[in-house]
Amino acid sequence: MWVVRLTRKRNNTVSHDSFQEHSVTELTDALAxxxxxxxxxxxxxxxxxxxxxxxxxxxxxxxxxxGYENAQEALREYLPKLEAIRARLLELxxxxxxxxxxxxKAYKLPRKTEEEKAYRNSVLEEAxxxxxxxxEYMMETICEAIDIVDDLTRIGSTxxxxxxxxxxxxxxxxxxxxxxxxxxxxxxxxxxxxATGLVSRTQSMLEDGCNKADxxxxxxxxxxxxxxx
Amino acid sequence: MWVVRLTRKRNNTVSHDSFQEHSVTELTDALAxxxxxxxxxxxxxxxxxxxxxxxxxxxxxxxxxxGYENAQEALREYLPKLEAIRARLLELxxxxxxxxxxxxKAYKLPRKTEEEKAYRNSVLEEAxxxxxxxxEYMMETICEAIDIVDDLTRIGSTxxxxxxxxxxxxxxxxxxxxxxxxxxxxxxxxxxxxATGLVSRTQSMLEDGCNKADxxxxxxxxxxxxxxx
Numbered sequence: 001m002w003v004v005r006l007t008r009k010r011n012n013t014v015s016h017d018s019f020q021e022h023s024v025t026e027l028t029d030a031l032a033x034x035x036x037x038x039x040x041x042x043x044x045x046x047x048x049x050x051x052x053x054x055x056x057x058x059x060x061x062x063x064x065x066x067g068y069e070n071a072q073e074a075l076r077e078y079l080p081k082l083e084a085i086r087a088r089l090l091e092l093x094x095x096x097x098x099x100x101x102x103x104x105k106a107y108k109l110p111r112k113t114e115e116e117k118a119y120r121n122s123v124l125e126e127a128x129x130x131x132x133x134x135x136e137y138m139m140e141t142i143c144e145a146i147d148i149v150d151d152l153t154r155i156g157s158t159x160x161x162x163x164x165x166x167x168x169x170x171x172x173x174x175x176x177x178x179x180x181x182x183x184x185x186x187x188x189x190x191x192x193x194x195a196t197g198l199v200s201r202t203q204s205m206l207e208d209g210c211n212k213a214d215x216x217x218x219x220x221x222x223x224x225x226x227x228x229x
Numbered sequence: 230m231w232v233v234r235l236t237r238k239r240n241n242t243v244s245h246d247s248f249q250e251h252s253v254t255e256l257t258d259a260l261a262x263x264x265x266x267x268x269x270x271x272x273x274x275x276x277x278x279x280x281x282x283x284x285x286x287x288x289x290x291x292x293x294x295x296g297y298e299n300a301q302e303a304l305r306e307y308l309p310k311l312e313a314i315r316a317r318l319l320e321l322x323x324x325x326x327x328x329x330x331x332x333x334k335a336y337k338l339p340r341k342t343e344e345e346k347a348y349r350n351s352v353l354e355e356a357x358x359x360x361x362x363x364x365e366y367m368m369e370t371i372c373e374a375i376d377i378v379d380d381l382t383r384i385g386s387t388x389x390x391x392x393x394x395x396x397x398x399x400x401x402x403x404x405x406x407x408x409x410x411x412x413x414x415x416x417x418x419x420x421x422x423x424a425t426g427l428v429s430r431t432q433s434m435l436e437d438g439c440n441k442a443d444x445x446x447x448x449x450x451x452x453x454x455x456x457x458x
Contacts, residue, residue: 025319032311040395
């Protein structure tokens with residue numbers, strides 16, 4: 001696991017429980033390493049957290065701004081929501097790494113005898129369900145962020161539209177990245193009813209969230225490309 | 230500027246020159262703050278660096294893997310390229326923040342007299358050009374990464390396709406996010422020939438890069454969604 005690896009690098013003088021306390025260099029080094037975690041889940045959560053932070057900046061800089069009187073009530077509601085969403089995403093990044101451990105162990109269980117196979121199947125099925133939870137929650141959280149960022153393309157300061165557009169497109173790709181982790185584990189589940197329900201929920205979030213975020217990005221790009229003189 | 234802000238938070242005991250040495254929490258706090266930088270440029274570079282790191286992991290884990298003999302020559306070529314691309318992206322994030330300072334100063338120059346206006350215009354024009362350089366270089370660098378990640382969807386370990394797909398979609402959105410910073414500054418330039426050339430180059434990278442990255446993501450999603458049993 002990458003936490004151990006990073007701790008070793010520091011001669012055990014510093015111990016970290018959460019990836020968010022690592023530097024960007026350390027995080028990307030850990031992603032780039034041969035260790036299977038952190039992987040796509042942490043990458044998705046990090047990109048989404050960065051996007052949500054841009055949304056917070058836009059909300060803060062549009063607050064109390066002249067000409068944006070009608071936006072103030074919504075902005076007051078959005079700021080604490082975005083702060084909570086960012087914190088949740090960074091938590092889910094850690095949970096994603098943790099959920100991989102039992103899955104990795106389950107895949108390595110012996111499967112020579114019928115008894116071994118049956119035991120491995122039941123442990124694996126449970127581990128697959130647990131491994132799908134962080135990315136599914138990530139997707140729910142990213143969709144909440146997309147709803148707010150979508151509105152910021154309409155009510156946010158026009159001076160900051162490139163930041164809102166960047167947030168929208170990064171959230172869209174974070175949603176796509178997270179869904180791959182659900183799909184790849186769902187297809188190995190033996191309980192097809194459970195897997196089908198999970199994939200159906202995930203796919204619905206993927207479609208709605210990406211459609212809204214991509215439209216928000218396009219709205220911003222069109223606005224920015226309009227040349228006044 | 231955010232570097233100053235972060236230094237202050239630490240009671241001036243630690244001074245940082247580069248955002249990549251900050252923790253993910255500090256970086257997202259800085260993005261979320263009322264300070265105009267870091268903004269979309271740093272967010273784009275961070276998301277792209279995270280994606281490139283995933284590409285490095287896939288390259289490392291496919292190296293010397295049984296059944297992937299035909300991929301080895303390409304993988305040996307890709308790994309140092311991806312490492313250099315990630316380092317370059319993190320450098321460009323810093324340059325993006327620095328390029329904003331003269332632009333911000335130029336916008337604040339007085340413009341009451343004709344002399345003031347002329348001086349402001351010439352300083353602003355130069356600052357706009359400089360501010361477009363980091364995002365344009367970012368886009369070039371992201372396109373190099375997309376070429377490699379696109380190939381990884383074909384030659385990388387099938388066990389790691391969700392990571393390759395995550396990398397592809399994150400790179401696509403990082404490219405879109407970076408282009409907004411070029412467009413928004415290009416449209417304020419007085420020299421329309423220069424601006425048109427810049428936008429034309431940028432748009433070409435945006436189209437080619439996003440088309441390739443989005444197709445790579447879709448290829449992965451289709452492959453992952455195919456259910457064997």
